Amino acid sequence: MVPNRPTQSISVEDTFENDVLLVETEPMIRRLSEKLWEASRKEPRIARTVVLKLKTKEFRILTRSQTPASQPASCEELTDIALKLRAKVDLGPQQRYRLVGVGLSNFQSPEDREAQPDLFDLAE
Numbered sequence: 001m002v003p004n005r006p007t008q009s010i011s012v013e014d015t016f017e018n019d020v021l022l023v024e025t026e027p028m029i030r031r032l033s034e035k036l037w038e039a040s041r042k043e044p045r046i047a048r049t050v051v052l053k054l055k056t057k058e059f060r061i062l063t064r065s066q067t068p069a070s071q072p073a074s075c076e077e078l079t080d081i082a083l084k085l086r087a088k089v090d091l092g093p094q095q096r097y098r099l100v101g102v103g104l105s106n107f108q109s110p111e112d113r114e115a116q117p118d119l120f121d122l123a124e
Helices: 022-040 075-086 110-115
Strands: 009-021 046-056 061-066 096-108
Touching: 009 022, 009 046, 022 046, 022 075, 022 096, 046 075, 061 075, 075 096
Parallel strands: none
Antiparallel strands: 009 096, 046 061, 046 096
16 A cells, blocks of 8 residues: 555445346436546545446346536435446346446546646637
């Protein structure tokens, strides 16, 4: 472990007591997004990428991620992105899942963000 190393990612996950269908994961994704949002508020750097992790009952791990144009500005935005990522999982309606996780990665310091020129800023 390297002390004072910048955060690479933060995530929260939970294993279900009984394997569930994908459509049944929404309440857990909402709860995990809330926990992740609270944890991310303690991080001085800005997360750019939202990650959804699912593990099937056969222990196959799937991840979906999205890097929006701007970081999630609220817990609701984070949850919305995570739920949209869930919609990109297509293993069939009968596939069961044993674990779901939500994470943030691709951290930047606020100074790095400000130092990057706006691609569409045409003002002179």
